[in-house]
Amino acid sequence: MIEKAxxxxxxxxxxxxxxxxxxxxxxxxxxxxxxYGLGITGMSRDVSWGLYISQFTFLVGxxxxxxxxxxxxxxxxxxxxxxxxxxxxxxxxxxxxxxxxFILADLGQPMRALNVMLHPTPNSMLFWDMIVLxxxxxxxxxxxxxxxxxxxxxxxxxxxxKPLIYLSxxxxxxxxxxxxFLYCGLPGRHFWLTAILAPRFLASAFAAGPALLMIVALIxxxxxxxxxxxxxxxxxxxxxxxxxxxxxxxxGMEFFVAYYSNIPGHKHTLDYLFWxxxxxxxxxxxxxASVLFGLIGIPLxxxxxxxxxxxxxxxxxxxxxxxxxxxxxxxxxxxxxVPSPLEYVTEYVPSAVELGITAAVWATGFFILTLLYKxxxxxxxxxxx
Amino acid sequence: xxxxxxxxxxIAGLSALAGLGAPAAVNMLVRGPGMAHASSGHGASSExxxxxxxxxxxxxxxGIVIDVRKFAEDKELARKCIDACHSIxxxxxxxxxxxxxxxIWTEGYEHxxxxxxxxKRNAALHEMPIITMCNxxxxxxCVRACPTKATFKxxxxxxxxxxxxxxxxxxxCMAACPYGARSFNWRSPREKDANGNFKYIKxxxxxxxxxxxxxxxxxxxxxxxxxxxxxxxxxxxxxxTKAMVFGDLNDPNSEISTVLNENFTIQRKPALGTQxxxxxxx
Numbered sequence: 001m002i003e004k005a006x007x008x009x010x011x012x013x014x015x016x017x018x019x020x021x022x023x024x025x026x027x028x029x030x031x032x033x034x035x036y037g038l039g040i041t042g043m044s045r046d047v048s049w050g051l052y053i054s055q056f057t058f059l060v061g062x063x064x065x066x067x068x069x070x071x072x073x074x075x076x077x078x079x080x081x082x083x084x085x086x087x088x089x090x091x092x093x094x095x096x097x098x099x100x101x102f103i104l105a106d107l108g109q110p111m112r113a114l115n116v117m118l119h120p121t122p123n124s125m126l127f128w129d130m131i132v133l134x135x136x137x138x139x140x141x142x143x144x145x146x147x148x149x150x151x152x153x154x155x156x157x158x159x160x161x162k163p164l165i166y167l168s169x170x171x172x173x174x175x176x177x178x179x180x181f182l183y184c185g186l187p188g189r190h191f192w193l194t195a196i197l198a199p200r201f202l203a204s205a206f207a208a209g210p211a212l213l214m215i216v217a218l219i220x221x222x223x224x225x226x227x228x229x230x231x232x233x234x235x236x237x238x239x240x241x242x243x244x245x246x247x248x249x250x251x252g253m254e255f256f257v258a259y260y261s262n263i264p265g266h267k268h269t270l271d272y273l274f275w276x277x278x279x280x281x282x283x284x285x286x287x288x289a290s291v292l293f294g295l296i297g298i299p300l301x302x303x304x305x306x307x308x309x310x311x312x313x314x315x316x317x318x319x320x321x322x323x324x325x326x327x328x329x330x331x332x333x334x335x336x337x338v339p340s341p342l343e344y345v346t347e348y349v350p351s352a353v354e355l356g357i358t359a360a361v362w363a364t365g366f367f368i369l370t371l372l373y374k375x376x377x378x379x380x381x382x383x384x385x
Numbered sequence: 386x387x388x389x390x391x392x393x394x395x396i397a398g399l400s401a402l403a404g405l406g407a408p409a410a411v412n413m414l415v416r417g418p419g420m421a422h423a424s425s426g427h428g429a430s431s432e433x434x435x436x437x438x439x440x441x442x443x444x445x446x447x448g449i450v451i452d453v454r455k456f457a458e459d460k461e462l463a464r465k466c467i468d469a470c471h472s473i474x475x476x477x478x479x480x481x482x483x484x485x486x487x488x489i490w491t492e493g494y495e496h497x498x499x500x501x502x503x504x505k506r507n508a509a510l511h512e513m514p515i516i517t518m519c520n521x522x523x524x525x526x527c528v529r530a531c532p533t534k535a536t537f538k539x540x541x542x543x544x545x546x547x548x549x550x551x552x553x554x555x556x557x558c559m560a561a562c563p564y565g566a567r568s569f570n571w572r573s574p575r576e577k578d579a580n581g582n583f584k585y586i587k588x589x590x591x592x593x594x595x596x597x598x599x600x601x602x603x604x605x606x607x608x609x610x611x612x613x614x615x616x617x618x619x620x621x622x623x624x625x626t627k628a629m630v631f632g633d634l635n636d637p638n639s640e641i642s643t644v645l646n647e648n649f650t651i652q653r654k655p656a657l658g659t660q661x662x663x664x665x666x667x
């Protein structure tokens with residue numbers, strides 16, 4: 001099956017070369033970080049997590065978003081998702097791979113990463129996150145590959161895959177719940193200390209994951225013979241739309257609790273993110289853009305569907321994906337450190353090396369994604385032909 | 386073997402495994418290995434600032450009472466404490482805030498006691514240097530967060546210690562600490578200049594290890610000095626001023642217990658339930 005990834009159009013090859021080039025540049029950047037230490041990034045004593053961990057957090061959501069394609073098909077026997085379920089599973093593989101790379105990039109002593117397994121510590125949420133992320137990676141690898149390979153051979157997938165597929169559904173919820181627990185169980189970080197953090201993570205995940213999938217699907221419709229079909233597309237719009245609305249509802253609740261209770265600690269970070277605090281306002285334009293993108297994206301999504309406009313739907317998904325990326329991939333993690341526990345405002349700006357490594361991890365993710373999707377759609381097209 | 390028997394054996398085997406593993410796992414989860422000796426925690430919060438039904442303290446829990454008035458009287462005192470600690474422990478000085486590493490330092494009142502009201506406080510209070518360091522909590526969030534037990538609570542005296550050789554540098558403990566007590570080695574503190582001297586450590590104390598980059602460090606309550614019968618360096622630097630009183634919080638006859646009994650003291654962020662072992666007389 002793997003041979004299908006080795007040949008392709010010049011567009012395919014060009015795209016893969018482009019990604020490899022970014023990975024190469026990022027590799028050089030990582031070498032610099034390896035030699036100097038994490039001081040080469042923009043992180044500091046006060047903002048001790050930066051772009052790496054915030055990207056990791058966001059991508060856990062993209063991975064969990066695959067659930068929205070697997071669940072309707074396998075639990076509700078929603079046949080119209082038959083062609084895209086595999087895309088959801090493969091997207092999860094690429095996203096979890098990026099998560100693991102971002103964590104490794106963030107470690108001060110990456111060679112000691114296995115200490116997490118050598119000295120298992122169940123009271124640490126990071127220990128559990130390691131378990132659920134790796135578990136989810138293997139579940140999707142086994143299920144996705146197994147089901148596709150059966151289709152390749154023209155037979156029904158093995159029965160033993162069934163329990164693993166069912167297991168992968170609650171497992172998807174667990175990865176983002178445990179990732180939220182990394183943050184919401186810490187005393188003294190008011191912005192994160194909210195019981196709604198895991199639900200919020202899940203809502204944004206169920207919007208961002210399928211939104212990315214929709215964009216990729218629309219691109220594939222243009223560049224390949226693979227079309228996910230109007231029924232599946234319209235159902236995806238419903239899923240993305242509702243998940244985005246719920247996400248916004250949850251954010252609104254955070255605002256209400258902070259500003260109506262009027263407790264300073266609860267307001268500080270929101271102040272910093274949306275209005276600026278003590279003259280520091282690096283993230284203000286981003287956060288406002290995030291809200292704006294959401295406000296544009298949601299109506300555009302439904303209008304696009306009503307007008308049967310792929311361009312409209314694609315644009316809307318891009319807006320929503322960016323909206324969630326800023327909200328969770330920037331604001332949530334970086335904002336949690338401002339103000340510091342001693343109420344200082346220290347701002348964080350990623351360094352060039354850090355941006356290079358981040359870009360390379362994303363490129364690696366898209367490399368894996370393209371590879372897997374190439375195999376998947378060729379097998380699909382062949383078996384349907 | 387017929388199918389039914391096979392099925393039965395499978396289920397029986399699985400349930401036996403689950404039955405064996407579950408209680409241990411639940412136990413670990415509820416108490417946590419890091420928390421297993423939480424009983425060595427002190428009963429501070431039942432005496433100082435509420436809490437209900439606290440576990441009875443047992444074992445040794447070292448703590449310090451810091452008399453802020455003494456530090457206000459002698460402006461040089463805080464500097465002496467900081468220098469003593471940082472020179473003994475090879476704490477590097479990079480001269481910038483981004484790479485900064487500190488084990489003990491001074492804060493303004495409004496930064497040390499963020500949860501207190503600063504409205505209409507007397508001006509003198511705001512000028513007082515508040516000595517700040519790791520609180521060696523009886524209920525430490527950093528220990529809870531660490532995925533490798535690289536930071537742990539000492540069974541001997543309740544101090545929160547670091548294993549620099551096990552730390553993977555994930556900095557979860559830094560996010561977890563509500564007191565900003567932890568520093569990360571963003572770069573190598575062992576960097577040397579052309580003459581082979583350490584660039585960022587003025588005089589290396591060979592009795593204590595320098596760190597490698599990529600690990601977290603913080604005040605260790607001078608575990609290495611306590612082990613040979615010495616006082617923590619900062620307490621010793623205070624001399625006879627009684628600006629800092631060190632001792633076992635769980636021993637009702639210790640000097641620190643007497644001081645706590647005779648003075649009104651406060652802790653930092655008591656509402657978070659961390660049960661700090663540092664007390665302040667303002």
